[in-house]
Structure formats: C-alpha cells, structure tokens
Amino acid sequence: MKKIGLLVLLSFFTIFTRATTVSIHIYSDRTFSSVIMAPAAGNYILEGNYRIIDSCSLTNVYEITVFNDSLIQVKNLDRVIGNFTRLHFRGYGPTNQYYLKPSSEKNKHLFNDDIVITAEKGSLKLLSQIDIEHYVAGVVQCEAGLRKPKEYYKVQAIICRTYALNNLARHIVDGFELCDLVHCQVYQGETHNPDILQAVEETKGIVLVDGNNQLINAAFHSNCGGQTINSEDVWNKALPYLQARQDTFCIHQPAANWKKQLTLKDWQTYLTKKETNLKKSPIPSSHWDSIPDGRKIYYYDNGYLIPLKDMRTELNLHSTFFTVNSDGDNVTLIGRGYGHRVGLCQEGAIHMSQTGYNYEQILHYYYANVQLINYSILFN
Ligand SMILES: [Zn+2]
Numbered sequence: 001m002k003k004i005g006l007l008v009l010l011s012f013f014t015i016f017t018r019a020t021t022v023s024i025h026i027y028s029d030r031t032f033s034s035v036i037m038a039p040a041a042g043n044y045i046l047e048g049n050y051r052i053i054d055s056c057s058l059t060n061v062y063e064i065t066v067f068n069d070s071l072i073q074v075k076n077l078d079r080v081i082g083n084f085t086r087l088h089f090r091g092y093g094p095t096n097q098y099y100l101k102p103s104s105e106k107n108k109h110l111f112n113d114d115i116v117i118t119a120e121k122g123s124l125k126l127l128s129q130i131d132i133e134h135y136v137a138g139v140v141q142c143e144a145g146l147r148k149p150k151e152y153y154k155v156q157a158i159i160c161r162t163y164a165l166n167n168l169a170r171h172i173v174d175g176f177e178l179c180d181l182v183h184c185q186v187y188q189g190e191t192h193n194p195d196i197l198q199a200v201e202e203t204k205g206i207v208l209v210d211g212n213n214q215l216i217n218a219a220f221h222s223n224c225g226g227q228t229i230n231s232e233d234v235w236n237k238a239l240p241y242l243q244a245r246q247d248t249f250c251i252h253q254p255a256a257n258w259k260k261q262l263t264l265k266d267w268q269t270y271l272t273k274k275e276t277n278l279k280k281s282p283i284p285s286s287h288w289d290s291i292p293d294g295r296k297i298y299y300y301d302n303g304y305l306i307p308l309k310d311m312r313t314e315l316n317l318h319s320t321f322f323t324v325n326s327d328g329d330n331v332t333l334i335g336r337g338y339g340h341r342v343g344l345c346q347e348g349a350i351h352m353s354q355t356g357y358n359y360e361q362i363l364h365y366y367y368a369n370v371q372l373i374n375y376s377i378l379f380n
C-alpha cells in the first residue's frame, strides 16, 4: 500500500511540476523592420547576445529595429541600449506577459512568457518561447472561436495540445517548432476568455494516444454532414482511430448543407477534361451506385471514376458529400458538410457538449479506440 501511495504521489508530482516550452514563430507571414515591445505583467530581464543588458520595469517600452540588415538595435524610449544579433526577453515572475506591435500591424497583441528576436534579410524574426498550456489557450480561441460551451473548449484544448506535441519537428530546419498559421495551428497571442482559460486548466497536460501510446493525428473539420470518412480515403493512409462513422449531432448545424450551381456546359467541360486522363472502370456502375453518398470517394460518370477529393479542390466545394441535379442549362450540386470530414466534426462536438455530453464522451465518439493520458507520461 505504502509503495503504491508513493508511486501515485511521485507521478502526480511529475505531472504537475513539468512545464513544456514550445517555440512558435509569430507574425510568420509578415515582414517588418521594427517592433515595439512592452512588458505588461511579471518580471523581465533583457539579454543581448546571451548577456543581461537591462532589467525591464513594467513602464519600459522598447523599440527594436533592424540595423545593417542582420543586427538589431534596441532603444528604451530614446536611449540606445545597443546593437545585437540576438535578443531574449526572459520572464522570471510567476506570470509574465508582454505586448508586441510590429511596424506592419495596426494593433498591439498580448503574449505570454519569453520572446527571442533575431534579424534575417532586413526583417525581424519573432520567436515566442511559451509554456504549452498558454499556447494551447491562444490556439483554442483561434480554432474554436468565441461563445462556445466550456465543455467543447476542453475538447478543442486536448486536440490542439495533441496536435502541437505531435508536430514539434515540423519546422526543425527553420529553427523553431511551430508557425502561427493554418499550416501548423492558428495562433494570435493570448486569450482573455475565462471559459477557454478554465477549459485549458481543467484539461492541463491531457492528450490523445492510440493503442501503442503514440500521439494521434487529431484531425478535425467543421461539419461532416452526418457521415465522417476514413483517413485513407482522403490522405491514402489508414489510421485505426480515424475511421468513418455516422454522426447525428451535426445535421442541423450551420455548416451542414450547401449548394453550388454551375452551367451544364462548365460541368460537362470539367468532367470531359478529367476523364481524358483516366481509364474506364471495369467494375459495373451498380457497385458504385450502391455506396451511400456520404461514403463515396469517387464520382462515377460514364464509366469513369473521378476522385471526389480532386473535385472538392478544383471546383471549390465545401465537401466531397453531394448529389448532382440537372436543371435545364444548369447543374446544381446539393451538398452536406464542410471540410475534409476526417476525425472530429466540430459542429457535431459543439452540439454534443450543448446536450450534456462531457469532453471524454465526445472525443471517444469521433476517435476510435483512443486513450486520454497526461503527456508527461510519454516523455519520462
Ligand atoms: Zn507551420
């Protein structure tokens, strides 16, 4: 009994004392030669080329400007502190926050923890060095939006945390871990939303793993239209936890239905062009017709099989789940869902949380045979 008690105590100790910092390239799609930085809370010191050059009071406002292409000049008000190749605002209080306003931006944004600034080709490069829980809160706001149920924010927090930890090597050649764009996850600084902050705190460290204790590819999309699809049908890779399932929770939600009208001529031209590069399918049409629309991965036309994922991109459709109705000189595509339809359906998950399901039930509904664990177990 005593041994078990000690083990439990030790694992709790490890879980709750470990903080993981991630390196995020912020404002990664902008170029700017100057940025204003002002500490907003906590305690900061400023290091230039790895040596302390200033202790920052909360009234300080720093102007940081590219100098001679790859050097950075730091000013506090009008006093030049010096020129460096690398700046590090290092927080050492219990909570450290600062404002940033690059010269390319209209508004300042609030960020947590540390920032490292370098210059490349005449532009500043800002790398936020941030506790993963602070980062997840900011990402949840961007990916889930405001005015959602707190239970849903917990779902999104676990997905975003899992995604971040599973993709830390994505930008290894660029000298950071994640960018702040859709390519990784959208991140625009901190959130003040109390529900998001609480949801992140209440799921602190929790991630999704598969049967081999590997972090999962926690794919999600806006609305599946009532039927999610297998990962292999979109990305050619079968993953046991990303399997097709019916979803009754999203079918009355805002992105559940769509329509697109094309002229009959444009539609036929498109099909003919696609078919010139294809061979006829030897399998009879009755086979393809028997697959429900939500599970189809090909559009069957005149003996040819056109991949629906191509059609979605090339015709700019909300989803691959649609039927085609001819109407004189026009063709109307009547569709359901929005997005790739693999993994978690956001609008379904929101509706589940509104009707009393908890975050664990929601995650298990969309991801098959997964477990929720604290990520510190994986890295010990
Ligand atoms: Zn990226």
Ligand SMILES: [Zn+2]
Binding pocket: 223, 224, 225, 226, 227, 247, 249, 250, 251, 345, 347, 348
């Ligand atoms: Zn759905």
